[in-house]
Amino acid sequence: MTAFTMWRPLDAVELSALPNAPGVFEIATLVRNVLFIGSATESLATTLQSHFDSSAVPNARAGRLYFRYAASEDAERLQAELLAQYRERHAGTLPAAQSSAAPHRPQRHLKAV
Secondary structure (H helix, E strand, C coil): CCCCCCCEECCHHHHHCCCCCCEEEEEEECCCCEEEEEEECCCHHHHHHHHHHCCCCCCCCCCCEEEEEEECCCHHHHHHHHHHHHHHHCCCCCCHHHCCCCCCCCCCCCCCC
C-alpha cells in the first residue's frame, strides 16, 4: 500500500511546500474522482508545478482540484502499479486526463442529391 499524504488543494501555496524528491501523485476533483496519476522522477515540486501551470489541468487555479503524493525513489514503477490498480477498479479504463483514446467524432456522410 502506498503511503500518500492527505488530499491538499492544488494551489500555489501547497505546491510551494512540496519536496524536491521523486515520487508519485494523484490529481482529483473535490469528491476525489481521480483525473490523473503521475510520477516525478526527479522533483515532485517541479512536476506538480508544471501540471498546475498547464492549461491541460482544468480549474486548477480556481482551487477545485486536489492532489496527494507519496515520495518514492522508484516513481515510474509505482505509477505503473497505481494505474494497474485503477484499471482493475474501473473496468480497464484510465483516469480521465490520461485517456489515450481520441474522442469519438461521428463521420459525416454526404447525401446524394
